Amino acid sequence: MMARARSLALLWLVAVALLLGHNGWLWFVQRIVPDTDIMALLPVQERDPVLQRSFAHMVDAAQQRVIVLVGAPDWDDARKAADAYAAVLAKHPDLFDTASASEQVQSEWLSLFQQHRLVLMTAAQQAQLEREPAGYWLQQGLAKLYAPFGGPKLGAWQDDPFGLFAGWMQERAQETPVRPRDGHLFVADNDRQYVLLPLTLKVPALSMTAQDKVLPLLKEAKAAARQSPQVQVIEAGVILHAANASSQASGEMHTIGLGSIAGIILLMWCTFRTLKPIALILLSIGIGCLGALSVCWLLFGQLHLMTLVFGASLIGVAQDYGIYFLCNRLSASETLDSRALLKKLLPGLSLTLLAAVIGYMGLALTPFPGLRQMAVFSALGLVFAWLTVICWFPSLIGPRSLRGGPLARGYGNLLARWPLLRATRGTWIAVAVFGAVAIVGITRLGANDDIRLLQNPPKHLIDDQIRLSKLLDAPTPVQFFLVRGDSAETVLQREEALKRRLDPLIAAGRLSGYQAMSNWVPSLRLQAQRRALVDAKLLQDAGPLAAIAQQTEEDAAWVQATATALRAAGTPLDIDTFLKAPASEPWRHLWLGREHGEVASIVALRGLSMATVPALRALPEGMQGVQWVDKVDEISSVLGRYRQNMGWVVLGAYGVVFALLLPRYRGRAWRVIAPTAIASLATLAILGYTGQHLQLFHVLALMLLLGVGVDYGIFMQEHPERSDTTPWLAVGLSAANTILSFGLLGLSHTPALQAFGTTMLLGTLLVWLAVPCFGTSSPLLKANADANGKR
Structure with a gap:
């Protein structure tokens, strides 16, 4: 037996050496960086890959962008401040790419549409062409020719004699309030005039290394721009939120991890008054962390920072096994060999590990990649520590x-x-009172499955995002229409049908507008209709164009040449030509192209309010290939559904654990599991009385509480009589350390982690208080305690 134990210890030494080597390679050679993308925590929409791709497309389009507004009451001051801001970033072309508002870019942007100007007109202009007589268009043409304020002119009068193309361009310009001015992009509100600086990052926005480089430069640029107190700088971008989440998570990881270790060291010192047990407990936890990290990296290819935050707290449960062994070693006879003691304790230790892993694996049943990774990390940490x-x-x-x-x-x-629970009248009265109080508290629980609880950005980032969105009238990337069809032509036609339903909402002021690819590239069917309409209404013999020639004393050759030139500009504009042109760059994210055998596009909405969402949700009814996408609502509904499903999983897990306990504890199996069940009900009641809203993370905490609480029940029922205080000491040390860990997690600024930590804090405390009540009496122990109390 001695040789076998030595061989096992040496084998584990080799395994630990490999873990150390692999971790060293990961951190110092490969230089891994934890993932900070909050979207990685969200469920993957596996049922509809096109829908998932549309959301990723919208998010990816914004992910590498940083939008900066530099404003002042006076335009010159705003321009000088913006130049100072840009000058700082210009020194780092490897990090930033800035957009240009030069006249050359604008000219190239316009040239594409001028080649197809005959088929580019607004819906209102098309309706006028269909109903207005020739005399109306004669007056329109003459007004464009002679009136000094006849509207914007794009090229020679003969290129657009009736102002149709100019009207279309004017409508396109209204899709954004941003205008070019003095070589800058300009936007204004009632108080300030702003220079818009659109920045594109050349480094990944979600990389912590990139954040460490970019954020100080943005701060330096902001300081350079704000030399005058009148200057205001508004910044928005994914990298700002990602950097804040990284900083917050890193701080919480250190606080929770170091706090847990400090608590373990203090409690172990006060209990054993020697450093050796402290070193051994920290050793088991450290190996648990190393093993979990190595295997998780091999399984997932990366680690989310939230996994490390979560693991920094949950891995503290791993100290239960070492504490249980140490407490039993402390109270065991000196003649009992430690290997013989382990053999005696092994059945209970095995059950505690199994129960805890079952609890953690409940997290792995969720559709959230981040939570699955947290579950695997924590379960592996327990296995390696065990x-x-x-x-x-x-x-x-x-x-x-x-x-x-x-x-x-x-x-x-x-x-x-x-106190010990006995089948007495007082006990049944206490059970009845507890049941009534618990039921009332639980019925007060509301539910809140809002996905925004996953992140809690600081107020200044939210304020800047709101102000920038209002100034730029920008659409939201998480609420839009997804349009699908078997071809690009079908998709464009369906977009046009959708826009006809949206126009009344814009007229009523419930939306400020929409962004769609068909705004820039009408369907070929619509282009053909417009070309035929212009030819029939404006260019035919004795039509408005000929009447204008007569009024201006031009001959038939002029009419023929002008009509021929206009018809030449009536060639169809196709989607591929547009996407290859520089003009399409701001709108390419709206076109998904062919995905999984079908073509898809996005219609984004401007000026959307929550009050308008119900009308938009019902808008596609009866429209083929048009779907309303509300990612916030969709994921929140997934959270709600899994909250309900996980509630049943928790109940099922109680049944599984109870079945595992029966062979060893038989009639006492209910005593092992009852304290945790009572604590869970009491925790839910407390949350209800304090006005909390139940969410998935409360339920996940109850799942984990089952694994942790059953450990304490097993410890106590391994020595059911009170003649031995060893299990009580092990429960106390384990619960105190777990409470400390989850108490710190309850201080997290992330509401989801805070809910998880608070639930575990309350539940663990209540299990600790309840578990001794389910033991058996020992008159000898009570007599000894009374005697000790009289000394």
Whole structure:
């Protein structure tokens, strides 16, 4: 047996050496960086890949952008401040790409549409062509020719004699309030005039290394621009939110991890009054972390920063196994060998590991990649810590290695004074009162599955985002229409049908507009209709063009040449030509192209309010290939559905764990699991009385509480009579450390983690208080405790 134990210890030493080598390679050679993308925590829409791709397309379009507005009451001041801001970033062309508003770019942008100007007109102009007589268009043409304020002119009068193309361009310009001015992009409100600086990052916005480079430069540029107190700088971009999340998560990881370790060290010192148990517990936790990180990286190819934050707290549960062994070693006879002691404790230790892993694996049943990774990380951490205890602790802790401190003796004496549940009238009354109070509290629980609880950005970032969105009238990337068809032509036609339904909402002021590819490239069918309409209404013999020639004393040759030139500009504009042109760059994110056998596009909405959403949700009814997408609502509904499903999973897990306990504990199996069940009900009742809204993370915490709480029940039922205080000491140390870990997690600024931590804090405390009540009495122990109390 001795040789076998030594071989097992050596084998585990080799495994740990490999873990150390792999971790060293990951951090110092490969230089891995944890993922900070909050979207990685969200569920993947596996049922509809086109829908998932549309959302990713909208998000990816904004991910590398940083939008900066530099404003002042005076335009010159705003321009000088913007130049100072841009000058700082211009020194780093490897990090930033800035857009240009030069006349050359504008000319190239316009030239594409001028080649197809005959078929580019607004819906209102098309309606006028269909109903207005020739005399109306004669007056329109003469007004464009002679009136000094006849509207914008794009080229010679003969290129657009009736102003149709100019009207279309004017409508396109209204899709954004931004205008070119003095070589800059300009926008204004009632108080300030702003220079718009659209920046494109050349480095990944979600990379922590990139954030460390970009954020100081943005801060330096902002300081350079704000030399005058009148200057205001508004910044918005994914990298700002990602950097804040990274900083917040890193700070919480250090606080939670270091706080947990500090608590373990303090409690272990007060209990054993020697450093060796502290070192061994930290060793088991450290190996648990190393093993979890290595295997998770091999399984997932990356690690999310939130996994490390979560694991920094949950891995603290791994100390239960070492504490249980150490407490039993402390109270065991000096003649009992540590390997023989382990053999005696192994059934209980195995059940505690199994119950905890079942609890963690409940997290893996969710559709969230981030939560699955957290579950696997934590479960693996427990397995590696457990193996460390099994393989090394018997060899490193001998019969005379430990001596109990006053904390252990004083705390152990409390057990004799703890109430025991008996089938008496008072007990049944207490059960009835508890049941009534719990039911009332639980019925007060509301539900809140809002996905925005996953992140809690600071107020200044939210304020800047809101102000910038209002100034730029920008559409939201998470609420839009998805349009699909078997060809690009079908998609464009369906977009046009959708826009006809949206126009009344714009007229009523419920929307300010929409962005769609068909705004720039009408369907070929519509282009053909317009070309035929212009030819029939304006260019035919004796039509408005000929009447204008007569009024201006031009001959038939002029009419023929002008009509021929206009018809030449009536060639169809196709989507591929537009997408290859520089003019399409701001709108390319609206076109998904061919995805999974069908063509798809996005119609984005401007000026959308929550009050308009119900009308938009019902708008596509009866329209083939048109779907309303509300990613916030969709994911929130997924959260709600999984909250309900996980509630049933928790109940099922109780049944599984109870079945695992029956062979060993038989009639006492209910005593192992009852404290955790009571604590869970009481926690839900407390949340209800304090006005909390139930969310998925409360339920996930209850799932984990099952694994943790059953550990305490097993510890106590391994020695059901109170003649031995060893399990009570192990429960106390484990619960205190778990409470400390989850108490710190409850201080997280992320509401989801805070809800998880608060639930675990309350639940663990209540299990700790309840678990001794389900033991059996020992008159001898009570007599000894009374005697000790009289000394």
